[in-house]
Each structure stands twice: as C-alpha cells, then as structure tokens.
Amino acid sequence: MPDTLNQVAADRFTPIDDASHRTFAEQGYLLVRNALDEPARARIEAAVDRVYESEGRAGRLGENGAMHVLGATFRDDAFTELLDLPTTFPHLWGHLGWNIYVHHSHIDVNPPALERPSPKWTWHQDGYRQNADLEMEPRPMFSIKVAYVLSDLADEGRGGTLVLPGSQRSNTLERTEPGPDGVYPRPPGTVEITANPGDAFIFDRRLWHSRSANQSTITRKMVFLCYTYRWIRWRDDIAIDRHSAWWRSLSPLRRQLLGDGDEAASHFGFTLESGVWDDDIPLRAELKQRGLLDRSRHYLR
Template identity: 80%
Template structure:
C-alpha cells in the first residue's frame, strides 16, 4: 500500500534492511524513500543531468519537443558515481539481490511539458525485454531492481510522475484498458501515481507494471534511473570501460564492481576457476563477509 510515511533512508550502505521494508517491497513491488538525496547532492546530480542534456542538444539527439532519454547514465558524468552505492538505497539492492550484482542499465530522463498535439499512448510495461518472452513461467524471476532518483518536484498529479500497479509484479500480463472518446487510455484499476519530492527515490521490481504519465505542468521532469542485476546478465547499454583514466583508478573496488568490472569471466558467476568456490575477492561479497552479513538461509547471500 502506498503511504506518505515511507521508510527513513539508511545511513550505512551495509545496514541490513528491516523486515518491514522487505515485506513492503515483496508485497507491493516498490518502495518510496523520502530524502534519499540531501540537497547538495541532489543539486550536484541535477547539474550533471543539465550538462548531459546540453551535450545531447548540441548533438541533435533530443526529441522534437526537447525530451531526452539517454542510456549509460553512470558513464556520462562523474557525478553519477555517487549514486552507485548511496547509503539510502544501496542496502535494498544487496538486501534483495545479494552480492553478485552490478548496474547493467542506467538512463537519464528529461521530460518538458507535453505538447498539445502529443497523441495518446499506452505506456504500461514491465522492464526486461526478452526476459519477459524467453522464460515460460508464471511469475517470471525478478532478475533486477531499478532505483529512480527524483530531481524535480513531482509531488502533485500531472507532473509526469511514475504510475505503478502495486502487487502486479506477480502477473505476467496486464489487460489493456479501452480508450475513451478522446483516445486516452484510462488507468488500470488500482493504479498509484508515485508522489515524490526533489531528492526522493523509489525502487521497484523490474516485473512491476508501470508507466510514465504525461507531464501536463509547467515543470520539467528530471530523473535518473539505475538498474541493478546479476553480473552474469549482459549489459543493456552500449558502454565502454576505460580502465586507464584517473576517474576509474580513483574508484573504490566496490564501485568498480558495480560498474561491471571483473578479473575473469568466472568472477561474473561468483566463483573462481582455480578454486571452483565462491570468490571472496569480489568486493561486495568481501565487505558483507567481513561484517558477518552473509546469510546461508538466503541463497543469494550465501
């Protein structure tokens, strides 16, 4: 159930998530985290978004109405590095997915007010692309969790807030509603529009049925999305890792892991070829192990 009193952000990236948070995420498929970004960091991230936007505009890659959907966000500006293991959100990623994870997909969305002539569209979807076609099971595995960082004031309806259907992550299909006389599709019953303030974040199960709503306000919607998945799943974005830059060499081992680094192919499957057992040198596993946070009762935290 969506409430206006969500969990307080965690202050330690290795703090285990609470039973209440785990239960809420499992039941509704998403979790809203108020104040995930303090104002200095929110402003820094928004400035980075504006720099990317200006570069895309110069390159002629914006939509005719000035909207931007740019992939590979975490490699577009060094400021986004701070989001990789943000204490307010990171516990939810390893807490639900385990230690063998990385960010395989990230994007920046900038959505100015929609033009009057924009045609109605059905935008409801699950993330995952062929993961939703190649696996014949009900429900399909979660595989990934996406974190959305809200930089604009989306606290009022009509500002392009994300629509979600709580609990729908356990259903492989969603029946399309019939368009009305004006051609617009009514929202599916039970739809919630996430009401978020600047600096808030929300995370959601990739299977959760969700949609962007039209921005009918005078505010430009700005958001950054990071999608975490298992290291044995391929990149979604076309990115190139340059391991010889000062930026890369200044990263922590954990952040390198989260950006797709690995010593050998077997490492991405969580083990070493030499030993045939779990690789304790994988940075997130090493950090959790040193803190006694591995849990053999949870298969993904073994």
C-alpha cells in the first residue's frame, strides 16, 4: 500500500508530455481518456446521485428534471478526490503554475429532452467580466476547466459539449444566421466532444463553447472543476468550516485548492515578511521539492 500511495503522489507531479502541452495550446482543449477508473467513476456518480436526490427533495430541479448545482466540491466528500486527481492535475499546474485553486465547480445532470429546446444562441467564453473589463486581443487565459464525464457520451446527440478548436485566440465569435426553423447553425469547424464514462476533458476558459441538446435515451451526468489563480475571487457562494473534521482531514494541498491561505499576501504568492515567493504554499513546496520549478516558464518560477 505505501508503494501505491507513493506512486499516486508521484503521478500527481509528473509533467505533461510535449504533445499534450502543444495540443492544448493549439486547440484550447484536450481529451484525457480514462481519467477515472471504474471504481472512482462509480463513486463520483453515486455522489452526483446523492446531490440530485437532495435537490429534488428541496424542489430545486429545473425543467425536465435538469440540475445545475454550483460549489460541487463542497457538496459531497467524494468530490475532493477530483481536486488533485493524478490523471488530470498535472495539466492544471503544468499550464497555470502553483498559485492556483478551484474557484468554481458545478454538477450537471441533463435527462433526455422531452422536446426540442427553443432555438437560441448559446455559444460563449467563460469568465463573465473578464471578457469585458480587459482591452486585449486575445485576453489572458486566467482559468482552465476540467470536465469529468460520468455517462456514456460516446455518440453525438447525447448532450456533449460543443467546442470550436483554436477559438481561444479570438475575443469574438461571429453569430451564425438562424434558419427558417429559427435554429442557429453550428459555427464552421465545430466539434462535439464525445467521450466514454470516466473520460475527462480540459479546456481554456476562452475557448468558445456551447452545450448541446440531449436527444438520446441517456441521462448526461458531468462534474466540472475550474482552476484559477488565488488572487482571483470566488465564483461560487461557499462557506468553509475550518474547524470541521472534514477540513482537518484534508491534505495541505487540497486545502490550498479549496481556497485556504495563511494571510492575504499568500494569495498573491508571497509573504509580507520576506517579500519573496512563499515556499510554504503547498503546491509550490511540492514542485520545488521535486525540482519542477522552471524559471523559463513565468508561472512556474
């Protein structure tokens, strides 16, 4: 067992290969096959089902029984294993660096559509005012989302995410003209991400993307975690009980990824006392110990 735990820890800090780094940089997204093995996938799906049942009892499900719940990482203990999952975590620190946390997470459950949804334009970039307050072309990436696929989305038409590869380099997307039925055609070059249960995909927040209608007989279940810099505010309304047994049971790294910090300056990566990089930030400490800090990449220095 100790060897297994050591290997898991090592996998968490195995740098991503050049091909994966290049694919993500060029396309704005990357599919990670078998991110969750079947036992882990089943645990996460069971947690999603518990949240779904709770929301249903509270009368908070949407049209057709759909669910979109924020603050996923705080809704069930099972979701904490996604924070630093060895198959996906290297892509987060590999592209964003060590001063990161999960500021936004959500669970999506979309049963089969009973009827075709009303036509509307749903293409967007994530980030809200980040896409309006900065006059730059392109704007900074700022965050990366990881989407964990729990259902069989191997075929199109099951509510898969639509993406426009390479569009993260453009601040705007020209809207297509609706047809006679009012439906907006997909922008040229659109890809519908198809994935098997247990797969995951990561994407640059600037990538133009859209949901698609679930016109199958399968309920689409997914969990999304969005990683950003610790100097960016929370997107979700959450309350952390730092005296709870659950919080105390978490590793320092997971507490960092859930927003912890010793002082305000820590969120900017330095200490007030020294004025230099804070080597006590758990992810920085891990990367430094393993010789993975890299001055040639500004976010890993």
